[in-house]
């Protein structure tokens with residue numbers, strides 16, 4: 530296997546949806562090539578237009594590009610299993626979310642939800658650009674707070690890696706086997722008319 534499978538070749542929707550939802554998946558194989566500043570800004574631009582409660586835009590994206598002095602601080606946060614494939618990423622980012630409303634400092638119950646919406650915008654934009662974008666929870670959350678000086682009123686939500694697609698054959702054996710678009714539960718299993726069943 531030396532080419533990443535295409536999401537839309539493996540996944541079939543049961544109901545008509547836009548192609549991009551099937552195209553987006555989370556590969557791990559990246560080439561190690563950089564992405565341009567403009568490509569990176571385009572990814573974050575997509576995140577910028579996500580909806581949020583009261584248009585709070587409570588997400589913040591801390592980032593490091595490879596070959597910069599910031600890289601190691603981000604890379605060191607990852608668990609080994611993620612480091613194994615993120616070594617060839619072009620961009621690592623820690624997503625943080627303001628936990629309180631800017632206007633009155635009261636708790637914002639949907640800070641993480643809103644930040645997830647922003648990430649998904651970014652991931653879909655990346656898929657449309659033919660880039661790899663892959664979210665991660667396998668990292669040191671408290672370490673991120675400390676080493677990146679995240680203030681107490683911000684939650685550390687997740688990390689993601691982005692880069693140019695690479696050769697799945699170069700991945701460690703265990704990861705290589707999982708390098709394919711996954712499937713989903715049927716829609717009837719994730720919806721309930723009325724109360725929870």
Ligand SMILES: Cc1cc2nc3c(=O)[nH]c(=O)nc-3n(C[C@H](O)[C@H](O)[C@H](O)COP(=O)(O)O)c2cc1C
Nearest residue numbers: 553554555556611663664665666667668687710711
């Ligand atoms: C918040 C979040 C955390 C994740 N954490 C990891 C991770 O630490 N390591 C990893 O290899 N994949 C991680 N993933 C990727 C998921 O396993 C993947 O999104 C899921 O299996 C669905 O596959 P798809 O994104 O290819 O459609 C994470 C995804 C999300 C959304």
